[in-house]
């Protein structure tokens with residue numbers, strides 16, 4: 001089987017709160033490199049691991065991860081809205097393959113996704129409907145979270161199942177590394193917020209716009225240093241990238257939810273998408289990381305990374 005992986009941080013603040021031009025130029029170069037890598041690899045199928053930010057998954061039922069056989073993007077923060085081009089046959093085959101390997105996968109026949117899924121598809125492929133994709137939601141914000149070892153098991157099972165498809169498969173991870181954006185938390189939330197997190201009623205356009213303005217302002221405050229949010233942690237982020245580069249994926253099994261939040265903030269758990277994608281690639285055989293970029297970008301509230309890896 002021929003397989004590859006791309007890890008790409010997302011941020012809804014890209015294009016809204018941009019950092020200094022030199023930072024932007026470095027990020028743009030790294031992203032352009034990833035785009036070239038994807039074009040040269042020319043995948044038949046993309047398996048996309050990404051989190052949700054209370055647009056598709058709510059506490060009424062909150063799975064640790066979920067694979068979609070159909071998916072629709074809500075278009076938050078100006079991201080593309082509409083159906084993703086899901087490869088239904090591949091999605092069903094992967095779902096069965098994962099379950100057969102003893103990982104208790106949830107399946108959605110109509111998943112709602114947000115910028116976490118839409119942004120990497122737009123950035124790498126030019127749109128959410130340009131490439132056959134199997135979307136896999138990985139919970140990265142809503143505690144309680146499962147042990148990271150289960151995310152690695154998920155990624156391994158998906159990779160093994162994908163190896164049976166006879167396709168060129170690209171595993172893509174979407175997620176910031178350390179970051180602590182103002183995503184709401186159920187515990188201690190005032191009743192209307194708790195109710196919204198549990199029930200998941202679609203916000204009115206005004207409510208959505210208000211919420212998005214709040215996040216944009218939080219990015220401005222963070223970049224100005226006037227914010228109580230946990231700082232981006234480049235040491236922790238590079239430690240994660242080191243493990244991914246060296247194929248030391250079992251190291252992540254000892255990373256606890258509490259420690260990750262303390263080191264990297266409330267949304268550091270988005271690195272679960274990266275761990276899943278690299279576990280999938282590793283399950284297809286040895287790999288080499290072919291490019292690695294990292295920059296702390298407070299204006300985007302993101303430890304921002306781009307990495308590519310190729311099966312050998």
Ligand SMILES: O=C(O)/C=C/c1cccc(O)c1O
Nearest residue numbers: 010011053176181215300301
């Ligand atoms: O509020 C949201 O929906 C998400 C905010 C955010 C901000 C910065 C980086 C991220 O990964 C985010 O999801």
Ligand SMILES: [Fe+2]
Nearest residue numbers: 116176267270
């Ligand atoms: Fe996010």
